[in-house]
Amino acid sequence: xxxxxxxxxxxxxxxxxxxxxxAIKNEELKKFTNLNDQIKVKDEQIRTxxxxxxxxxxxxxxxxxxxxxxxxxxxLKSEQVExxxxxxxxxxxxxxxxxxxxxxxxxxxxxxxxxxxxKTILEEKDKEIEILKEKLExxxxxxTKADEDLEILENENEKLRNQLAAASGSKIIxxxxxxxxxxxxxxKMKDIIMNALHNVTIAVPNIKDLQSLTLYEVRSSVNMKISxxxxxxxxxxxxxxxxxxxxxxxxxxxxxAEDRYILDRDGEELLFAVIGNGDENHLVIHTKDSKHVKxxxxxxxxxxxxxxxxE
Numbered sequence: 001x002x003x004x005x006x007x008x009x010x011x012x013x014x015x016x017x018x019x020x021x022x023a024i025k026n027e028e029l030k031k032f033t034n035l036n037d038q039i040k041v042k043d044e045q046i047r048t049x050x051x052x053x054x055x056x057x058x059x060x061x062x063x064x065x066x067x068x069x070x071x072x073x074x075x076l077k078s079e080q081v082e083x084x085x086x087x088x089x090x091x092x093x094x095x096x097x098x099x100x101x102x103x104x105x106x107x108x109x110x111x112x113x114x115x116x117x118x119k120t121i122l123e124e125k126d127k128e129i130e131i132l133k134e135k136l137e138x139x140x141x142x143x144t145k146a147d148e149d150l151e152i153l154e155n156e157n158e159k160l161r162n163q164l165a166a167a168s169g170s171k172i173i174x175x176x177x178x179x180x181x182x183x184x185x186x187x188k189m190k191d192i193i194m195n196a197l198h199n200v201t202i203a204v205p206n207i208k209d210l211q212s213l214t215l216y217e218v219r220s221s222v223n224m225k226i227s228x229x230x231x232x233x234x235x236x237x238x239x240x241x242x243x244x245x246x247x248x249x250x251x252x253x254x255x256x257a258e259d260r261y262i263l264d265r266d267g268e269e270l271l272f273a274v275i276g277n278g279d280e281n282h283l284v285i286h287t288k289d290s291k292h293v294k295x296x297x298x299x300x301x302x303x304x305x306x307x308x309x310x311e
Contacts, residue, residue, distance in 0.1 A: 176276075185282060186204075186261075190213050196219065198266050201300050205261070207228045223249055260274055271285070
């Protein structure tokens with residue numbers, strides 16, 4: 001019995017010892033748990049620091065690229081400054097040369113004035129020049145008036161021809177020797193085109209003739225189909241072509257015949273002129289009669305269809 005009690009007593013002691021050891025282990029476990037939490041916090045801080053370092057590295061790389069770009073720009077600016085300096089030196093040298101030339105010329109003029117021409121003679125010559133300039137201006141005015149009178153006479157002459165044809169019992173006009181200059185035809189075409197609302201078809205011998213029509217003043221809603229001769233070897237023709245093609249409402253084609261002037265306005269008004277043998281001999285038809293316009297429609301379109309696109 002005593003032995004059993006001792007054994008029980010020993011077991012109780014062992015149990016107490018085990019409890020104490022378990023308590024110690026629990027304390028150690030708590031310490032490890034706290035330590036693990038601290039490690040996680042430290043890991044998170046390390047990741048945050050790594051991200052910050054990465055961002056700073058990217059920012060540094062960006063700054064380095066910006067610095068490189070600025071250095072390249074500064075180098076370029078330095079080269080431009082050197083070029084400008086060289087150009088300025090050349091300009092200064094030219095100015096000095098010109099100043100010397102002017103000084104020499106002034107000396108030559110002074111010598112000439114002192115040795116060959118008296119001042120009073122020069123003043124007289126200046127007065128004569130002024131008088132001649134005034135006469136020239138008067139002559140220019142008289143010439144302009146004469147041109148206007150000539151135009152009036154030409155219009156009256158045309159009316160007389162028509163009246164003569166009517167008085168002779170026939171309204172058929174003989175166009176063989178009638179002179180209607182190109183500028184009159186282009187002026188009439190300009191008047192007609194300004195009334196366009198929707199579509200016009202234009203044909204002129206040369207692209208330079210289009211300048212007289214001031215196409216940029218036509219309503220932007222008007223679609224214009226143009227055929228004319230264009231010399232690709234001429235810089236002026238190339239520049240005019242680029243100018244007209246920049247207008248969205250213009251289609252332009254090459255027509256090499258150079259034999260007609262055509263303006264069809266909205267299918268309601270037509271001007272058709274055929275170039276004759278003489279420089280100013282043109283057979284001109286102007287009509288608003290719907291049947292006339294319809295009859296000539298195929299001839300109008302024939303010129304456009306025979307034209308070729310410009311590459």
